[in-house]
Amino acid sequence: MHGIANTAQAQAWNGHEGSHWAAHQDRWDAVNAGFDQPLLTAAAIRSGERVLDIGCGAGTTTLLAARAATPGDALGLDLSAPMLERARTRATEEGITDVSFEHGDAQVHPLTSGAFDVAISRFGIMFFDDPVAAFANIATALRPGGRIAFLSAAEPEGNQWLQALTALGDILPMQGFGAPGAPGMFSLADAGTATALLAEAGFQDVRAEHVQAYGIWGRDAREAAHFMLDSGPGRHLLGRVGPDVQDRARTRLVEWLRPYRTADALRLRSTAWLLTAVRPD
Template sequence: MQHIVNTDQAQAWNGYEGTYWARNQDRWDAVNTGFNEPLLTTVAIKERDRVLDIGCGAGQTTRLAARRSGSGQVLGLDLSAPMLARARETAQREDLGNVTFEHGDAQVHAFEPGTFDVMISRFGVMFFADPAVAFTNIGRALRPGGRMAFICGAGPEGNEWLQAIAALSDILPIGGFGAPGSPGMFSLVDPDRIHEVLSAAGFENVSAAHVEAQGTWGQDADDAAAFLLDSGPGRHLTSQVAPEVQDRARHRLTDVLRAHEENGAVRLRSSAWLVTAHRPK
């Protein structure tokens, strides 16, 4: 792998967080799959398109893009070795010959200039140490007139999973969780900041549309609560309190999530920005 500047994120995504996501690929895809169609329809991948998937994780969007590009080529790039291992296994099992995966940091990765027609990302672009530098580097990888579309987290008011976590604020140290600005899942919640970052990176026709999707978080409230609290953010919060407080938090979260049980699943609404932009011709 080439040079990394996002060292904190590399440590997280090659440690517990990356291993947890890789082990639970199917569960995270069930959470986020509702954003696939808006993302891929908007960017309109064509036959023979060369596609770059940034922060591809375990590769669901990469594989979907590969099917749409047909005889084109799709590259998935991610910092997480555990997730990329899972991505390669799945692509091989599905016999997708037009997909490759690379372990790298998009902020400094040595892309071949003008290689790609399309860049996509589903929740993979919020973790850059310097977003303007990262998007400038990504822009160089696109051909003149190349198009970009990505999904990034919007504010807490449309994210029922985050509202459920917020219900634990008197039990866990929630303060600062999901704060905008620094690298993390909500670093691009402000559409004005999105426009500023992408414009500084040389993109034009920048647009951010609000989208929502229902995701499946578990079979029942107990299952969903355990899944949430065992994820990286959940473990970060629970690691700061005593075991008996952790138990209280898990019971409280389970009670909150019971209101979302229906037909053998816990389904929660998530809110995001669908961002589009073009590289100048």
């Protein structure tokens, strides 16, 4: 792996968070799969193109892009070694050969200039500590006229999983949790901020479209609550209180989630900005 500038996120995604996402890749795909088609539609990947997937994680969108680009190819870039290991295993299992994965920081990773036709990202762009540097590096990797299609989490209140956690506010210390603008998942929750950063990095025709999708969090409220509290945000909150308070929080969360169970699964709505732009000719 080449040099890392974003050290805090590298530490997080090579620790429990990255291992959890790798181990539960199918569960996280069920949460986020509703955004795949809007992303791919906006990217408009054509046969023979080269695709760069930023923050590719366990490789779901990279593999989808590789299929769409055949006989082109796709490169997935991510900070997380555990997730990339899972991505490579999946590519082998699925027999997809026109795909590769690199371990690196999009802010500084040496990408071949003008090598890609399109760059995509499904929720991999919100964790940069220097987003302008990252976006500028991505722009350099695109050919003139190359395009981007990125998803970033939108307003926190539009995400029902976050509503579920904040409903525990009288039990768990929620101060500052999910605040837009702070480093992390809601850093680009304001569309104006996101589009301004892309423009500053040199992109043109920058647009933001508000999209939403329902994801499957589990078969029922108990399974969904366990999964939610075992993920990074949930573990962070539970780690700040004792066992008795943790038990109260689990019980409360299960009750909050029960109304969202349908006949076959528990689904929650998430919202996002679909960001598109082009590199100038």
